[in-house]
Amino acid sequence: MLIQVKCSCGERHCPEWAIVELQGTVEAQPSLQDRIQNLQIGLLCRPSSEESYTLVVGYHELTGSKQRLKKPILVLKKMEVEDDSDSKRVELDVIGVIRHKILFKTRPKALISSRPQPAAKGKISAPASSVPN
Numbered sequence: 001m002l003i004q005v006k007c008s009c010g011e012r013h014c015p016e017w018a019i020v021e022l023q024g025t026v027e028a029q030p031s032l033q034d035r036i037q038n039l040q041i042g043l044l045c046r047p048s049s050e051e052s053y054t055l056v057v058g059y060h061e062l063t064g065s066k067q068r069l070k071k072p073i074l075v076l077k078k079m080e081v082e083d084d085s086d087s088k089r090v091e092l093d094v095i096g097v098i099r100h101k102i103l104f105k106t107r108p109k110a111l112i113s114s115r116p117q118p119a120a121k122g123k124i125s126a127p128a129s130s131v132p133n
Contacts, residue, residue: 005094006092014097019073022062022104042057053065055104067100074094074097078092079093
């Protein structure tokens with residue numbers, strides 16, 4: 001079977017995508033297993049003055065860096081097109097090109113501690129002792 005690959009966005013105008021590579025797994029809560037599509041996993045940001053990226057997932061913060069891929073990867077969309085003879089054929093449309101990955105290879109940093117912080121409202125002085133002389 002011959003499958004045609006076409007690019008409707010034009011040469012050198014395809015949107016650029018990136019891959020996010022994590023060490024480990026990201027698991028959805030059991031209550032969200034059925035609704036995982038379009039689920040926000042975390043917040044990815046890059047300070048404008050640095051070349052590092054930060055990914056915040058729940059109470060965890062990961063730090064990563066951008067790396068160039070040796071070979072670019074195409075992002076394709078499968079489409080079924082009808083021929084003149086009323087038969088369907090498959091075409092693949094290029095919707096993006098991946099040239100970089102953002103690699104998070106270190107362990108996450110916890111954003112909250114497991115011990116509650118004591119409330120410091122003011123200076124507390126120790127009570128005077130009443131020891132007889």
